[in-house]
Amino acid sequence: MAAQTQDGTVGKALALLDEVAAYGRPVRFAELLSDSDLPKATLYRLLQTLVSQRMLSLDPDTGFYTMGSRLIRLAHAAWQTATLAPVARPHLDQLSSQLQQTVHLAQLDHGQVLYIDKRNAARPIAMFSDAGKIGPAYCTGVGKAILAFVPADVLDAALKQQSWFRHTEHTHTSAESLRADLKDIRATGISFDREEHEPQIICVAVPILDDLGRPLGAISVTSSTLRHSLDDLAGFAPALKETAEAIARDASAYTIPGASPSGITGA
Template identity: 60%
Template structure:
């Protein structure tokens, strides 16, 4: 977390700290963390504010996150996330199953939701895109973990808290066994491991070369549909994930070997 990347790293660290508060924050609160001396912190905040990554309310003297982040993130979401490519598939899956569908990617050992569609309310927005969740106890998280190359998987696993959200939450050992099963089966199940009464089935989205790009899941509340109802969707989720992977490949890397020859500049 505290990667020392010179001045830029410090500035982004401060940005993260402000974000972590989840509310506007005063200079003195940040100073009280003791991370940076007064003058240094002051200048970092000045720069971040002047750059629009933070906003400063002169009346209250509080710093909040700046709207430039929203602008940048829109570009990030539109060009680098799976969401735009996956949208039609995700929509169709939600329609077929009549359940909430999530699209997620990995970001720093955590699950980052990049899209969410519920069959009733239609596409949900920003409030869902950008949310993060644990990797070790969600369907999408486990689906991605299972297909990570061993070295990376190890690194990500080392970052997990293994906090027991529910009685069904797996510990590190049980997770290992589950990941094995997921690799064999191609789909991951979350049986109330993160939230009581919530179950889901997820599948990893892989590139042609087998790299993990993300994951899709179908979520259901126990009782309405039950785990049995979801079981029938497993194959559908897997097919959808595969289709998204192929589209992503075509969209992001529009041909490889042959194109190179023609491409001169």
């Protein structure tokens, strides 16, 4: 974990919260210390403060740190007031019931994909994406669906924030390769994940566009190559587009505090 000196103690504390959350499980002090650039005394002091503020919880018997009750309440409030999730929820429910497939709702955050809601298929498939997780924008269907419709300057900034890590043999590993894909997505309004992030995991996605054609987010149907082909998934595109339009209509009367019209923050 890199020390966040530019924002002082607050920045360091928030970076520490990110680090604890990234483990995806309870974590002990020794593990945090081994991954941290912070001095031992500073790390311990920040942890004590976060625990006292109920942003983290410490089990005195096991020594494990987990997310605190206050942080959970704040996260729930953010989900309710600062994302598309509440507006989209009934539409996702209807789409999930209609298709019986895995459905994702995502927005762009600092050039990456933030999954903000999910409906599992009638027969769930194990995959990376869950609500609350951050994924790479350059190799996910929802990420590409959003990037294809952001303004040029926002796209340039977002591309600089990609890692270009080759997750599979199908992953885009350069901005040039991705830009060609985004051009096709703009022409069709449909984005595909062709096993670009996870082997055997494929999806079809469409952007959720406001009245000016700016992306508020994206929705997708995700499956496995063991169950569907890309042509199969393309058949879900009309239902996805209809749902995206319905979400956009409802979102027009709903203000998302702090959300950029481009669908990307911190770029």
